[in-house]
Amino acid sequence: MKLNLRIWRQDGPNDSGRLENYTVENVSPDESFLEMLDELNEKLVSEGKEPVAFDHDCREGICGMCSMFINGEAHGPDRAITTCQLHMRRFKDGDTITIEPWRAAAFPVIKDLVVDRTAFDRIIQAGGFVSVNTSGNTIDANALPINKADADNAFDAATCIGCGACVATCKNSSAMLFVSAKVSQLALLPQGKVERQERVLNMVEKMDEEGFGNCSNTGACEVECPKEISLDNIARMNREYLKASLSSEK
Amino acid sequence: MTKLDAKIPEGPLKDKWTNFKNNCRLVNPANKRSIDVIVVGTGLAGGSAAASLAEMGYNVKAFCFQDSARRAHSIAAQGGINAAKNYQNDGDSTYRLFYDTVKGGDYRSREANVYRLAEVSANIIDQCVAQGVPFAREYGGLLDNRSFGGVQVQRTFYAKGQTGQQLLLGAYSALSRQVGKGKIAMYSRHEMMELVVVDGKARGIIARNLVTGEIQRHSAHAVLICSGGYGNVFYLSTNAMGSNGSAAWKIHKKGAYFANPCYNQIHPTCLPRTSEHQSKLTLMSESLRNDGRIWVPKKMEDVEAIRSGAKKPKDLPAEDRDYYLERRYPAFGNLVPRDVASRAAKERCDAGFGVNKTGEAVFLDFASAIERYGKEKALQEGEDTNNMALVRELGKEVVKAKYGNLFQMYEKITDDNPYETPMKIYPAIHYTMGGIWVDYNLMTTIPGCYALGEANFSDHGANRLGASALMQGLADGYFVIPYTIGDYLADDIRTGEIPTDTKEFDEAEKEVRDRIEKLMNNKGSKSVDSLHRRLGKIMWEYCGMARNEEGLKTAIKEIRALREEFWNDVFIPGKADGLNPELEKACRVADFMELGELMCVDALNRTESCGGHFREESQTEEGEAMRNDKDFTFVSAWEYTGDPSEAKLHKEELKYENIELKTRSYK
Incomplete structure (x- = not known):
């Protein structure tokens, strides 16, 4: 699959943020959403650019660390799962995916998709x-x-x-x-x-x-x-x- | 060779802990207020220790790299926690839990520590219930139990498949209560970067604020390392992405001996790896082996048909299935210990019977359990027990109540419905029995520096039994350290606050700053992950489920070369004075590159097979692990001398006075 990503980038709590566009190619339907972002980040690193910061840890849906607003829904389109349990088979070739941090006054953005909870x-x-x-x-x-x-x-x-x-x-x-x-x-x-x-x-x-x-x-x-x-x-x-x-x- | 003194109290085994508690020195409440303790890590061991010590009156500073103490990886433990309560009246006792744990550990753990663990296990359940931990209950309102691998009683307490979560949230709530009272200063999104040793004693740490990049000095009268295990050396493991061995490795380089680094647990029931992009492996709780039966086809033609999709596993008749654990180990069947189950899976897959495309998977099948439970339920509800469609529906409900979240997790990852078709599983790195050497008091070879939970080595020998990690973490934190630390801190009541403007802090801070600067200015070309992945491959290939001399020597050579490549060619984008996940990973992987080598050195030195450490040169004719008690009944404690390959070996002889050393048999 080839996907277009629009990702919220913000340098720090006091900076203004913006949505930036990226494309990822050869995404397998069996990989997880975060693995897709890992690949994007490896690509960014190899180009000497700063990767997208996001919270994640256990990657099995229990630690509560991952926190992405995907296409306007917390943890993406599926029900009863966290972002780390979302898999790319939920998307199709050519899709545009918008990824934002949690937005709430009580959860200020630290960087990119990372917020302070x-x-x-x-x-x-x-x-x-x-x-x-x-x-x-x-x-x-x-x-x-x-x-x-x-x-x-x-x-x-x-x-x-x-x-x-x-x-x-x-x-x-x-x-x-x-x-x-x-x-x-x-x-x-x-x-x-x-x-x-x-x-x-x-x-x-x-x-x-x-x-x-x-x-x-x-x-x-x-x-x-x-x-x-x-x-x-x-x-x-x-x-x-x-x-x-x-x-x-x- | 120096002799390690484990400081085991005098007296008969069952009286040792009582004797210790009766005779240890205490710190009075007024003096506790002027004593500071640093706790690194807030999982079951660290969270419970921080809460307990703060309740006693010490000033605690707790550190975790996650954004909240509640997210430590103990949270992911699924199946349960053992305790010798004997609520099921099936013959359990403190001695039997002790015996099972020592035997399960393949006679490579310390008797006195394990006995104490068994002794306090019952208190843990009482404590957690008092905190409001919602364990599973029966209809009469009493606690329910289930069985785990390597034992023949039901002593495992559980909260569905989320026992670790519930226990950790219990410890986290106790910790939060003390934060609210001002007795714990909580430093989340902070990472310990270095230990500070003053006059031979642990007196503080250097920490990095992961949000601002600020390098901080924190002093204390004692430092507790509760940072978990080092399974992520293998890159792919069931650990969380951030789980790391750095705190343990840092204290090792400052003088703490590292014990049995080659004892790693490979968990038999994990999701098989599928491809290169995989970032972690997911565990399916051992509790599933209570009801799931493990098998591969008997005939190669069926293996091929299943792989190609021409045949469905559920259509294969029983006589064409090889329930190899039930066949080889009739007494324990599917509930043999983890090391045995893992090796048996590898044996079948190596022989070509793996059931997925990569040839590295076996079936874990719930069809018989669904039928059995369904019939029971149908009978209870007065329904027709021969109506198989109904029976299966009822059975699925029962299975869902027991393992619902695990089945859901499986389906989300694999897109297969485990209620309808067997799960595919394969062993993966899960837990590290080895860790920092500690004495009976949980103190490392650095005075004032303690290691608790998975970070230490003491209780599980060469193989940990299921549901024992939660038990050990909480035992260490709630019930052991509150006593043993007082015995040490009694000398510190007049010390006063430890200053941080001393040369020891200057030097430790400089080491940290230099290391970060070197990484940031490296301007190499390779990402941290790409190097970490290569380290993992070397470790899995040569220091995984089966090890041999030639392979381990190759691994050491390759790791050393890779480490050099890492320092020459790693690239870290961004800046050090802000949130920089690549820098965090690099600092951790740099330590794994050394720790991995020590693991291979230890594995090379131990030419016997025991527990999770399987040396191909040391096996019986049937392929079972063969111990060598005459030459290896000791703990290998390694002293850092500047290079992992030059580490100096110290031996702690293990004495078994209450248990007879036997060949471990589950047949």
């Missing part, structure tokens, strides 16, 4: 945990039976990889899907119940402070989420938040 870390630091220290003296794991449905729902919420596709997709750049996944996981489990009120209040407060927008229930985040995190989590977080703001002393 440390706002997510700061939200977790505000309350995305159970306050239990390491010790050899916690109760036996089976002393706390957990209803399988709750455990399964908590697991589904916990599979969020923190990639930020939800934010990039949302017209309001809302982080509600990300935050609600963590709030839900811990609210569904007995271990998380003790701190559930402070947790949701603190995490939401931090989320707002970081400059993420609000949720207007379009559901686009759920559609683009590579881990299919459900919109139900946002509903659950809203309930948690309402309960906490009515009854909490904070």
Whole structure:
């Protein structure tokens, strides 16, 4: 295949960016999208040019590092996958592919397609945990039976990889899907119940402070989420938040 | 030859750790506040260590090269974590986990460390559940278990095929809590470039901010290397693209001995390589071997028909299939340890029975499991168990619940539906048992410098059993280092802050700056990746699943030439004072070019076969690995002397007082 690429190039956070055109040839349908970009980069290096900077690491869809807006969709045209799992068989000879970084005020561009997502870390630091220290003296794991449905729902919420596709997709750049996944996981489990009120209040407060927008229930985040995190989590977080703001002393 | 002192506590095996904890020195809470600890890497070992030490009161600085601590490659571990809980009442115990691990490691690990690992394994599960890690549960609400290779009990805890992710997010949440409290300073997108040694003790690191290119000095009273393994020496592996051996290699060059570098794990169930453009290999969890059966056709004509597409694998009748693991190892069947399964796959493919175009693939087939589970489910639901279409549908649901994400991953990569046709798999480099030599306290041969998790060598001998890496990473970080580090830091309560304006820091920083400058000004013609790929080919060809004297000697010669070529002809575009992924890769590959040579030196020296290290000269008539306990019951710990080929060998004799050395048999 021969493909035309339009890729966002930006030197640094304070520079203005632009879309630049490249062509890649002899692309095999069996290679992954990132391998196609590897080849472009090798070509650029061999021409003495600077390669396109992009985030990637595990290349098996679990680390959450890769983050590309491909033809107007987070992680490209397929559902339930990350950019690194997208394969070139999804495209055809002569296609033009536009590749941009996540765009959100809370995710400033560092370079080219690389953005700064440390706002997510700061939200977790505000309350995305159970306050239990390491010790050899916690109760036996089976002393706390957990209803399988709750455990399964908590697991589904916990599979969020923190990639930020939800934010990039949302017209309001809302982080509600990300935050609600963590709030839900811990609210569904007995271990998380003790701190559930402070947790949701603190995490939401931090989320707002970081400059993420609000949720207007379009559901686009759920559609683009590579881990299919459900919109139900946002509903659950809203309930948690309402309960906490009515009854909490904070 | 100096004698290595592993500092194993006195007393019977089962009392050693208790004795140590009862007698080690402590640092009181007020003094902990004036002690700094650097943790390099935030995977299971580093994340759990950073969190635990900060909770205890130490000031922690944690470093990772990823954009967030949550992305360390532990996250990709799929299958599970072992613990001797005996929840299934199938005869498990601390001793049995210890025994399985030592045997699985082909009697090349240190008894006392492995026993401690087995001992604290149960605490790990309790700790993780308390943190809110959503392990798989049964309908009664209790934890579920499954079985892994090399054992005959069910002691593996799991969270679908994402156990590593859930455990890492648990450690990350504990770490984040301490960052929020100001007890951990988190440096993401930072890479350790050098260790700083002052008066013989590890006292800091030089780090590079990968975004700005700034070279920074960080001091501390102790430095923990939790940077994972070095599987990416092979270029193609199941490691993440950024996984590297540089932190370990840097401390090695500063005096830490490197142990058993030739012990590499080749994982039997990975996706086969398809072409030159491939950037990595993807693992399919070992848990799949609970339900998948591995086979190749018996007849060559069927092999050819399958390769050409004339026949479909599922149409081949059972009598024409060679379930070679079940045939050769009836007692363990498809659940033999990884090294055994990998070699058996290679044997069949070398004999010409590989089932894909490259001839390097075997089938992993779920058809029988789908039928078995489907019948069970049909029975439970009162459906007709002879309605095979329905049975298969029900069976697929069960399999999907167990391995759904793995099947989806497989389909995305290969465009084949594994519910309908068997997976094609082949062995690939996955894990490195070798690593930095540490004593019982996890301290390297540099005082104050520790190595935890995959970065050290101590627990898995020559072969790691499945679901044991997660166990070791968390054991080291949550339960071992919090005790052992106090015993060392008790001497540092009056030291005060370590200054960074000293000549040792000056020199270390200069080394880093010189290295970067040399790379940037090289003006060569070859990309880092092209050189790395060539290194990988040499390693896989000569130091992969089978090794021999001639090949290893060739490899050493070729690596040395390639290294020279690298330094003469590598080209790095861009600038050093900003984000420059090519420069990052070059720094890592430069270290691989040396480490790869040491691996071959070690493999050449160890003329026996053991675990993942298979020397063709040392095998039985049936082609099984043959150990030589008389001459090789020791750990090879290599001291850097300026050139990997001139590394000086130190031996730690391994004593087995609680286990009888036997020929490992899974037949």
